[in-house]
Amino acid sequence: MNQRPSFLLDGAEVPFEPGQTVMQAALAAGRYIPHLCYHPEFTPHGSCKLCTARVNGRLMAACTTPAGIATEVESETEELNDLRRTLVQMLFAEGNHFCPSCEKSGNCVLQALGYDLGVMTAGFRHLFPDRPVDASHPEILLDFNRCILCELCVRAAREVDGKHVFSLAGRGLGKHLIVNAESGRLVDTDVKVTDKAVEVCPVGVILRKRVGFATPIGARRYDQSPISAQALADAPRPLERNHD
């Protein structure tokens, strides 16, 4: 009899396939680990650290940690969720996130995570960076105010669109999203409104123009159910296999 390998996640057994990460195995098993820069269609990145879990006693990013090295994983603990709330607060404080007038509100992963994790206060003094909007492209708006440096657009352009439209430049607090054009303007890149990179932004940085608030309140993605439930609903399911 073939026994599928597994690890314990918060005390529950989670089977995994060879090559899977802790995150992939957990989601496939119907177990949610909060995450932000992880996306099932792209190479794991491990930068946002929202998915940090205690793997065999060490803090590690669940999205990049091979399931094969894990024996015991802790995720749903007050200590880890406190850290996650702090990370979300820092992301809000670093940019200019004005949810009340943002068209991404209700469809925004950062906002949905804030609600799901129970972030109740700003926590940090806002930095209010000066980040001008790039509205040069006729079909796409770039609002850098909301960028959280997740690089989903970078990965989507590279891995799906086969282009190099977006990148990160600078270091530390000066790190920022740039586009691949001498002018620095989106209109001078080869981006198309149909590109995967345009649809994948989890916050309101890359937007199709003139869509705005077309979706009424109540019908937006996270009006329906919290992000934790939707992440599980969207997760790839393992193929049924005969264990005998």
Next chain:
Amino acid sequence: MSTLPLETAAHPEQLRRVVIEPLSRVEGHGKVTLLLDEDGHVEQARLHIVEFRAFEKFIQGRPYWEVPVMVQRLCGICPVSHHLAACKALDQVVGATTLTPTAEKIRRLMHYGQILQSHALHFFHLSSPDLLFGFGSDVARRNIVGVAAAYPDIARQGVLLRKYGQEVVRHTAGKRIHGTGSVPGGVNKSLTAAERDELQKDIYQMIAWSRDAVRLVRKLFEQDLATYRSFGTFEARTLSLVRADGAMDLYHGGLRAQGADGGMIFDHVDYGHYWEQISEEVKAWSYMKFPYLRALGHENGWYRVGPLTRVTRCDFIPTPLADRERREFMAFDDGRAALSTLGFHWARMIEMLHAAEAIKDLLHDGDLLGTDLMTDGKRQARGVGVIEAPRGTLIHHYRVDENDQVVRANLIVSTTHNNQAMNVAIREVARQYLDGRTLTEGLLNHIEVAVRAFDPCLSCATHAVGRMPLAVELLDADGSVADSMTCR
């Protein structure tokens, strides 16, 4: 220096200064200063708006479709007005010169819902304590809690009228406050049959209660006619929107301006070029500008907007119960009630009745359930949207560049139009009630009663939360505090 009576004292350095700050039971933050001579005669009275907003500046560079949702944050009471005025302006930018029937009717329903809730809030929560207990009555009970104890039915009706209006807004905009229902070119939702049925269920009760409220104000006038007739009353020019046939229309129309004697200054003017008729003056002592009719100049061209103007200057109200009440109001006391500052309350309740009737009519219109929500056309660089907000005429004006970014904005909000009129009203009350007398909290409240009649939204009050205590300080000519009083 202004030559307007009591605006600027000749020798302020010799005078005592009395400050009423903050004004209570109004939307936002403001203060009144009085300068008195040694015999207590009023030499100067000013209403100051002490908040500084910067919406016109910080929406520059933002994409135009974001603006209707952003600018409504000007106000927590009448956000729908800013939401719709911005959309009306941006309809022109996207070339939507005529909306679909469903879109226009959903917007109108949203607007009437807001008129209903805002007028109910103002009359029952903010002003009825003065009117029911007396302007100088015990301050401890001169509030909505006191009204609830002494007149529980009136307070309950006020709360439920407001709640109903908020529900209308929720079903059309998605939220009771700061929704997203209106978008440039139309709306993002219509009503479902279930939503319509829910609103239909209570609308006849709302009409009945609104009618009772009109009758209540009439009764207050009858009980103390001398006071109500003259309190803070002054002659004013007026400005409002009217429909092409002269009817009251709170959502759309042409501009009508009349002199104090009712003579027409202009009528049915296309608001798309409002700046040809209206300009604004800046005075050093207030953050709020002073609009005036260009033809008459800044000294003589100030005017009054809002419910009293709309009810008395329209040719008729296009709903039967409200129009009957309008005619009675116009005839009452040989027409003097319709000229009085406290007539604002009566006119406001007539408008609330009109809003309830208009909601009833719309709820029986099949277009509300339609699915054709959006339209567009030839793109324009500029758009002007004007609407009659609960407090008066509201102007939004935007210029948008070829990249869809707002490059210029000008907003003239209702309370700004009434700036000079409110100043004149408080000067009149100061002259009538305070001149040469020992000041008490009750007497100073008379000043606030005059300001409240206009239902000013001093900041378009987004963040006015918590208690707003009244603090009065009596200062000597050298600025030291001679006496003070705080009421919480």
